[in-house]
Amino acid sequence: MLTTATQAAGDLLRDGYARITLRDGGERLLHQVLGESRQFFGRPVGEKERYAAADFNFGYRPLGREFSVSAERPDLNDCFTLWHDRHDLIPNAAEIPELTEALLAWRAYLSAIVADTVGEVAAQLGGHKAPLFEAASYLQLNNYAVADSDRDLLQDKHEDGHLVTVIHTTAPGLELWLNGEACPMETATDEVLLMPGSVFADLTGGRIPALYHQVRNLHMTNRTALMYFVNPALAEPIYAWTTEPDTTPMDLREKIRSNPSMFGLPDVPAL
Numbered sequence: 001m002l003t004t005a006t007q008a009a010g011d012l013l014r015d016g017y018a019r020i021t022l023r024d025g026g027e028r029l030l031h032q033v034l035g036e037s038r039q040f041f042g043r044p045v046g047e048k049e050r051y052a053a054a055d056f057n058f059g060y061r062p063l064g065r066e067f068s069v070s071a072e073r074p075d076l077n078d079c080f081t082l083w084h085d086r087h088d089l090i091p092n093a094a095e096i097p098e099l100t101e102a103l104l105a106w107r108a109y110l111s112a113i114v115a116d117t118v119g120e121v122a123a124q125l126g127g128h129k130a131p132l133f134e135a136a137s138y139l140q141l142n143n144y145a146v147a148d149s150d151r152d153l154l155q156d157k158h159e160d161g162h163l164v165t166v167i168h169t170t171a172p173g174l175e176l177w178l179n180g181e182a183c184p185m186e187t188a189t190d191e192v193l194l195m196p197g198s199v200f201a202d203l204t205g206g207r208i209p210a211l212y213h214q215v216r217n218l219h220m221t222n223r224t225a226l227m228y229f230v231n232p233a234l235a236e237p238i239y240a241w242t243t244e245p246d247t248t249p250m251d252l253r254e255k256i257r258s259n260p261s262m263f264g265l266p267d268v269p270a271l
Contacts, residue, residue, distance in 0.1 A: 005116035008194060012121060017176060017211050018194040019187075020117075020166075026109050027190040030168060030226070033106045033141070036099040037224055040080060041143040048078070050092050057266045058083060059090035067264050068158040068214075074264075076144060076154040076217070077225075082107070083138040084271050103139050110166050110192075110228045117194060118164065118230075125204060128241040131232035133163065135271050136256075144173070144215070144223040154217050157182075159210035161259035162197040166228040171220050177212040184216075198259070199232065202252055205242035231256055231268055 004020060011018035022030060040048070045062065052060040058081060064074045080099070085107070087093045087100040111134055122128035144154055154173065167174070168187050175182040176195070187193055198210040215225075232238050234257060239249040257268045 004113070005120040008113075008117040009120035009124060012117070012194065012196060012208055013124070016178065016196065016209060018117070020113060020192050020194055021188075022190045022192065029102070029106045029109050030192075031189075032102040033099075033226060034170065034224060036102045037080070037141050037143070037226070038222070040096065040099050041078070041141075041145070041224075045078075051080070051090055051096065053089065053091060055266050057081070057269065058086070059093070065264065068156040070156075071264055073151075073156055075142075076149055076151065077142040078145075079143065080141045081138050083269065084135050086271055103141075106226075107134075107139055107228065113192075113194075114164060114166065114228070114230050118200075121204070121208070122241060125207060125241050131163075131203075131238060132235075133230050133232050135233045135235075136231040136268050137162075138229050140227045140229060142225040142227070144225070145221060149217060151217055153214050155215040157212055157214040158263075159212050160195070160197045160229060161199070161262060163199040163203070163230045163232055165195045165197060165230070166192050167195060167225060168192045169223070169225045171218075171223040173215045173218050173220065173223060174225070175214050175216055177214075182214065182216075185213075199252065199256055202255070203238075203241050205240055207242070234268065234270065 008018040008020055048060045056065050061079045063078045067074045082103045085104055093100055115130055119130035122130050172184060172186050174185050176185045195211045196208045200208050201210045234253050238252040260267060
């Protein structure tokens with residue numbers, strides 16, 4: 001994936017985001033996940049709640065539990081999450097092996113893209129190495145089914161608070177804030193976007209800023225977004241690749257661990 005990583009790293013440094021075309025079976029893995037997603041989210045809410053952890057951090061998360069800016073304006077979607085490879089943390093996961101296995105295969109595919117791309121950026125910014133990330137990262141499927149809401153945005157303007165987010169959407173609505181404007185952005189059926197978060201901004205000393213984005217309500221049904229939220233692993237200290245002279249490097253782990261709280265979610269778990 002060297003050519004893809006080199007191009008994606010250049011796009012991140014130049015444009016603040018990267019489009020990545022899926023290769024080597026990636027499109028097939030993506031559409032397996034989306035097919036299983038449609039099956040899962042088509043179930044009644046009461047049935048889906050069987051797969052929700054007590055803190056709603058693993059498995060199913062009902063609408064109203066997560067927000068982008070304010071708890072008074074929750075994101076208008078329910079979702080399903082898989083942290084690392086820990087499907088054992090999802091209640092009754094043995095009943096939905098097709099979904100969890102499709103997610104695990106997709107995660108393995110994306111992990112290689114993230115490692116190569118972030119590693120290329122790190123190398124270009126002074127010969128650094130990409131941090132390990134799989135143990136602190138998770139996949140999330142968002143199901144937008146509230147097409148009749150009168151709100152203009154399904155998700156308010158925000159940045160994700162991670163190292164990077166890899167996202168694929170099945171319908172319009174995503175808007176990236178570029179040069180002070182909200183720009184509609186769609187993904188092709190064989191494509192993902194790689195969006196940097198504030199952790200990447202911290203690592204690069206602001207060389208790659210966090211990308212703010214939102215989701216506009218176009219009153220569409222059956223819109224799905226599939227994200228890989230990537231966090232550096234928290235087992236070892238994490239320092240910025242670039243620091244001001246004569247300053248003491250700051251360990252970024254506590255900020256990374258607690259970032260989910262700004263969205264009403266639990267801390268990044270130690271898996």
